[in-house]
Amino acid sequence: MARRSTSFVCQSCGAVYPKWTGRCESCGEWNSIVEEQVSGGVGGGPAKTKPSKGRIVPLVGLQGDTKEAPRIKSGIKELDRVTGGGFVRGSALLVGGDPGIGKSTLLIQAAAAFARLGHKAVYISGEEAIGQVRLRAERLGLTDAPVALAAETSVEDILATLQDGEPPALLILDSIQTLWTEQADSPPGTVTQVRASAQAMVRYAKKFGTTLVLVGHVTKDGQIAGPRVVEHMVDAVLYFEGDGAHQFRILRSVKNRFGATDEIGVFEMTGSGLSEVANPSALFLGERSTNSPGAAVFAGLEGSR
Incomplete structure (x- = not known):
């Protein structure tokens, strides 16, 4: 042996x-x-005793017909603005943010908006039970949206469930640190498990044209926890930022293969969930006290905001 x-x-x-x-x-x-x-192979699985023969890949030139990547708009304008005009089919996104900042609230609202537009949306929670997610959906008034919900952490069980029916247009996994695969022997949350689980789910998204959204924890420095290789595997990295003591949130893109990285989306956390802020300038200027001495106003530009 x-x-x-x-x-x-x-x-x-x-x-x-x-x-x-x-x-x-x-x-x-x-x-x-x-x-x-130590796992063998790129995918984290056991090493093969004999390597398989590869297939011949056709080589093409730089000139040819090119088409814009097909997108699906979520109906949440601030989210579509940051992603570059909607979610690209077959793309993978990584969303990070502090605990309790509203990542799950934003994504369950996006899943409900997708489902109401007639697209199949699947929300898989690895940190909360189904009852907890249903309570949040009830509080946000989203129980009528036909979102498929599950609580699972095994990558093999998730893939078997997804392949049993029609591939979803949107797949949300909350969070990537809770997933584990049998192809790696390490416990969930370790570098090996996070890398192998993310690679398996990204491979499924690329194969079936599903938009994959992964939720990632952040460290005390505000960076997405885990190996930086996960950020290289996905097509876009989004940060959901804000102060827990205030109701305003900013969605920011630090990497986007299908759009700009200088756009931001502004949200306001209310009792019924996140609401879009169409005019941030008027919002922040309205909070300024005109009677306060030494108040100053400056013009700041980020993207088109």
Whole structure:
């Protein structure tokens, strides 16, 4: 029987070391290195004893007919603005933000808007039970939307469920850190599991033309937790920012293969969910006290806002 080798992987940046050390030399984090099983192959599965013969890929020139990527508008204008005019079929997006900032609220509203337009939308929660998601939908007034809901963390079970019927137009996984696959021996949340699970779900989205939205946790520095390779695997990375003590939220794009990265979407958190702010200038100027001494107004431009 072959001896299984292990390596030590930093859970913050994904750097690999032959032995354990207290501090990662790559990112500088302390106590972030964890022992993990070494998996064979790019997909995280067991190594094959004999490599399979590859297929011949046709080579084409630079000149040819090109078409704009087909998009599906969600109906939420601020969200469509940040994504570049709607979600691209077969694309993968990673959404990050502080806990409790409203990521799940925004995405359940987007799933409901998709479903009401006649598109199949699937929302899979790995952190909350079905009852908790239903309570949020009831509070937001979304119970009439035909959204398919499930609470599952196994990648194999999720793929088997999706392949049993018609591929959805929108698939939301909340969150990527809770998923695990049998192709990796590490516990959920580790670099190996996050990378292998994300790769399997992105492969499904590209194959069936499903728009995939992954929710990611953030670190204390405000960056999406986990290896940076996940950000390279997706087509767009969005950050949902805001102060928990105030009701305003900003959706910002830091990477977008199908649109600009300088656009922002402004939302207001209300008792009935997130509402769009069509004119942020008037909103923020309206809060200014004209009687306060030393008040100043400046013109700031970000994208078209």
